[in-house]
Amino acid sequence: MSDSQWPLWEVFTQGDHGEPFEHAGSVHAADAEGALQNARDVYARRGEAINLWVVPSTAIVASAPGDAGPFFDPGNDKAYRHPQFYKVPKGVKVF
Amino acid sequence: MAPASPAAPRTPAVENPLFEYVVRLGDDRLVLGHRVAEWCGHGPILEEDIALSNIALDLTGQAAALLALAGSIEGKGRDEDALAYFRDEPQFRNALLCELPKGDFGVTIVRQFFFDAYSLLLWDALAACTHEKLAALAAKSRKEDTYHLRHSAEWVRKLGDGTPESHERAQRAVDALWRFTGELFERDAIDDAVVSHGIVVDHAALAAKWRELVEGVLREATLTVPAEPGPRATGGRRGRHTEHLGHMLAEMQIVARSHPGATW
Numbered sequence: 001m002s003d004s005q006w007p008l009w010e011v012f013t014q015g016d017h018g019e020p021f022e023h024a025g026s027v028h029a030a031d032a033e034g035a036l037q038n039a040r041d042v043y044a045r046r047g048e049a050i051n052l053w054v055v056p057s058t059a060i061v062a063s064a065p066g067d068a069g070p071f072f073d074p075g076n077d078k079a080y081r082h083p084q085f086y087k088v089p090k091g092v093k094v095f
Numbered sequence: 096m097a098p099a100s101p102a103a104p105r106t107p108a109v110e111n112p113l114f115e116y117v118v119r120l121g122d123d124r125l126v127l128g129h130r131v132a133e134w135c136g137h138g139p140i141l142e143e144d145i146a147l148s149n150i151a152l153d154l155t156g157q158a159a160a161l162l163a164l165a166g167s168i169e170g171k172g173r174d175e176d177a178l179a180y181f182r183d184e185p186q187f188r189n190a191l192l193c194e195l196p197k198g199d200f201g202v203t204i205v206r207q208f209f210f211d212a213y214s215l216l217l218w219d220a221l222a223a224c225t226h227e228k229l230a231a232l233a234a235k236s237r238k239e240d241t242y243h244l245r246h247s248a249e250w251v252r253k254l255g256d257g258t259p260e261s262h263e264r265a266q267r268a269v270d271a272l273w274r275f276t277g278e279l280f281e282r283d284a285i286d287d288a289v290v291s292h293g294i295v296v297d298h299a300a301l302a303a304k305w306r307e308l309v310e311g312v313l314r315e316a317t318l319t320v321p322a323e324p325g326p327r328a329t330g331g332r333r334g335r336h337t338e339h340l341g342h343m344l345a346e347m348q349i350v351a352r353s354h355p356g357a358t359w
Contacts, residue, residue, distance in 0.1 A: 045149050
């Protein structure tokens with residue numbers, strides 16, 4: 001199948017103005033226009049998005065499972081990295 | 096010689112030309128929507144399967160709105176379901192192009208492209224007409240059809256300018272369907288009668304724009320525009336259909352007719 005399969009594209013959708021683009025899934029397509037159309041039909045046909053990005057999956061650089069320890073574990077045990085020791089002044093509205 | 100040269104076929108006088116006119120618009124989309132829906136579960140790839148089903152649903156939605164409008168114009172208590180499911184073949188007013196079998200993917204795409212180009216140009220004209228309800232429907236539908244045309248035109252380019260097999264199949268579809276396109280631009284007594292309701296469409300201008308648009312895409316797709324249109328296929332607007340419509344309607348209407356009034 002692999003030689004008859006079109007390239008894979010990652011799809012990102014923006015739900016509303018000012019919101020971040022979020023990964024929605026992926027589609028197969030022969031080219032960028034096809035990828036955009038397929039993304040629209042698969043991930044935005046029920047009004048889920050106001051903008052779309054499609055990116056060739058090969059262009060995504062991902063961390064490897066083996067990176068998990070060195071990359072992410074040190075973040076957990078250094079509480080001083082988290083800015084949670086400050087009292088919020090009364091005048092500041094929490095929102 | 097343009098396949099699209101408007102002529103004035105003789106149409107028997109009808110009681111309510113506006114009803115007849117809106118039914119024609121609705122039937123084109125109902126019948127084509129059903130044909131496109133036949134791809135559901137059979138598309139060449141998952142993404143295109145979904146794309147075709149989306150287009151089918153858009154067309155069916157347009158048909159429902161148009162037939163509901165037609166029913167209210169008629170004023171005899173028929174709603175969109177009554178018109179869709181409880182009329183027989185001779186009462187259908189769709190162009191023959193819409194009822195032809197879905198064929199291979201090339202036929203489906205080329206037919207869709209021919210229709211999308213026509214439909215979008217027609218909605219442009221109708222959105223400017225003074226019949227308020229129809230103008231509103233036109234404005235809404237033209238957004239959908241703008242996408243349909245983008246989709247089908249892109250596929251025509253890909254198939255025509257693709258592999259030898261996709262090129263040959265696309266060209267075969269163009270050659271086979273070409274003589275069905277003239278009917279889309281025919282002008283008859285119904286078109287003349289609805290002018291008094293604010294519905295004014297310049298068929299000759301529509302045909303010329305369609306040709307320019309279609310020929311441009313066919314050239315980009317390295318496809319050949321047929322030199323001779325051949326005998327124009329016509330009759331759908333007056334209820335004279337190909338042998339294919341009856342079979343399609345049997346399938347489309349059986350559930351509604353077997354369980355009249357059923358809800359779910």
